[in-house]
Amino acid sequence: MAGSGQSSSSSSSASSFDDEEEADENDGREQGTVKWFNVSKGFGFITRDNGDDVFVHFRNIRGRGHRSLSEGQSVRFNVKDSDKGLQAEDVSVVRAS
Structure with missing residues (x-):
């Protein structure tokens, strides 16, 4: 009984890549591009593929x-319609291949 069966293959994709996960194109999330993000205030906007802008808060970014x-970063995300408008949730960066 060597180990708890968590990972049988040797892979280094554990916690070191939590900030930039490889986004699964079939996960049901939309893809868009970061329009701008204010690091000091912790929010910005993502432009959806259809051209609409969606608010994003740092708490909704994976990692x-x-x-x-x-x-300019490509991201994948879900959209929630809140009382303040459209908001991105479950946001992850799409790594360039």
Whole structure:
């Protein structure tokens, strides 16, 4: 009984890549581009593929620690219609291949 059966293959994709996860294209989330993100205020906007802008708050970005986005990054996310308008949730950066 060597181990708890968590991972049988040797892979280094554990917690070191939590900030930038490989986004599954079939996970049901939309893809868009970061329009701008104010790091000091912790929010910004993502432009959806249809051209609409969606608000994003740092709490809705996947990862641990300091979470931010950079202008022009490709991201995947879900959209929630709140009382203040459209808001991105479950946001992750799409890594360039």
